[in-house]
Amino acid sequence: MLLDLHTHSVASDDSRATVEQYIKWVNVLRRKGKSIDGFVLTEHRQFDHDKNYASLASDDGIIILKGAELDTDTGHFLVYGISEEITGELDFSDVNMSAQNLVDICDSYGGIAIPAHPGRAGIGFAEYLDGGVTGFETVKSVEQLNGSNRPGEGEKAESLIKAKGYLGTGGSDAHIVSAIGTCMTSFEKEIKNESDLVQELRRGRFTAVRLES
Amino acid sequence: MKKNLYFEDVEIGDDIGPIKRSVTDEDVIEFISVREKKITPSRFTSKEVANSEGLPEAIVPGPMNIALMAQVLTDWSDTVCLLKIDVVFRQTVPHNKGLTFSGIVTDKDETGGSTKLGCDVVMENSDEVKLVIGTGVISLPNKP
Numbered sequence: 001m002l003l004d005l006h007t008h009s010v011a012s013d014d015s016r017a018t019v020e021q022y023i024k025w026v027n028v029l030r031r032k033g034k035s036i037d038g039f040v041l042t043e044h045r046q047f048d049h050d051k052n053y054a055s056l057a058s059d060d061g062i063i064i065l066k067g068a069e070l071d072t073d074t075g076h077f078l079v080y081g082i083s084e085e086i087t088g089e090l091d092f093s094d095v096n097m098s099a100q101n102l103v104d105i106c107d108s109y110g111g112i113a114i115p116a117h118p119g120r121a122g123i124g125f126a127e128y129l130d131g132g133v134t135g136f137e138t139v140k141s142v143e144q145l146n147g148s149n150r151p152g153e154g155e156k157a158e159s160l161i162k163a164k165g166y167l168g169t170g171g172s173d174a175h176i177v178s179a180i181g182t183c184m185t186s187f188e189k190e191i192k193n194e195s196d197l198v199q200e201l202r203r204g205r206f207t208a209v210r211l212e213s
Numbered sequence: 214m215k216k217n218l219y220f221e222d223v224e225i226g227d228d229i230g231p232i233k234r235s236v237t238d239e240d241v242i243e244f245i246s247v248r249e250k251k252i253t254p255s256r257f258t259s260k261e262v263a264n265s266e267g268l269p270e271a272i273v274p275g276p277m278n279i280a281l282m283a284q285v286l287t288d289w290s291d292t293v294c295l296l297k298i299d300v301v302f303r304q305t306v307p308h309n310k311g312l313t314f315s316g317i318v319t320d321k322d323e324t325g326g327s328t329k330l331g332c333d334v335v336m337e338n339s340d341e342v343k344l345v346i347g348t349g350v351i352s353l354p355n356k357p
Contacts, residue, residue: 014301014303015301016299016301016346016347016348017348021319021320021331024225024319024320025319028225028226028319032226148343150340150342151340151342175301175346176333176335176346176347176348177319177320177331177333177348178317178319178333179333
């Protein structure tokens with residue numbers, strides 16, 4: 001099962017794509033013979049419990065799940081399985097929140113936090129580890145493939161994965177319609193909801209993939 | 214480049230462009246001089262001023278970048294009518310460096326006789342780093 005784990009809709013201030021447009025584009029990709037089963041909306045610094053894309057998703061057989069991309073003191077993190085407890089414990093708008101606390105809170109309340117684009121300068125996990133940051137023993141995965149990576153960022157992520165023995169996810173980091181699905185995560189098991197997603201990420205039964213050409 | 218596209222010729226997923234070009238120092242001065250008769254050194258025209266503001270080199274003004282992004286759509290066909298363009302600046306755009314502008318048709322609105330097309334537009338540097346991204350809405354005429 002192929003899911004794009006990193007996408008932004010117009011709810012994020014730097015995106016120009018609506019969820020409906022993403023759905024339309026996924027169908028375009030499918031008509032062109034590409035495989036993509038769904039995507040996770042990871043809006044910047046926010047999470048809306050009330051938004052529900054289930055009806056949109058079921059109409060087209062596309063899985064649409066919700067997560068978030070949060071700014072922390074150790075770079076950006078993708079968060080999945082966000083519960084009322086997690087949003088109650090953390091201020092998602094805090095651009096300097098403690099990443100270690102984020103990881104611990106997610107571990108405690110059924111979520112998971114994964115470093116996004118870890119090779120990126122300034123906002124990538126690798127740079128902080130290189131700078132001597134320690135801890136994060138429960139982090140087992142990082143975003144290996146990011147569709148918006150700049151030269152060298154992918155290589156830095158690969159080096160980190162090799163050095164630490166991490167697993168790697170994939171996501172497009174789409175901010176416009178046609179970018180969705182360029183990088184994805186291939187899961188062994190079917191994912192129907194956020195709970196399944198967290199479970200499979202924790203079990204490590206996935207690989208990062210690029211959209212086949 | 215096709216010069217007379219009609220709405221019926223276009224499908225979602227069709228590529229627009231690409232256009233490859235650079236923006237010279239003279240291009241920027243010409244653009245700014247449309248509004249300012251006397252060009253004063255700024256981050257847009259002077260490397261020294263840009264350096265003093267923490268930029269590595271002089272940069273292309275935002276409105277000029279928007280114009281360049283729009284141009285990839287209007288150059289696609291003589292029949293294009295640009296209705297809207299909305300961009301996000303992801304990185305500064307330097308002078309005198311190779312740039313690639315490209316687009317793709319992402320939506321085709323055929324409701325109520327509409328001939329509107331939604332498009333993504335991207336400006337990349339020679340390393341394929343996206344400097345500016347955006348969306349546009351254009352219309353094309355129906356075939357006579």
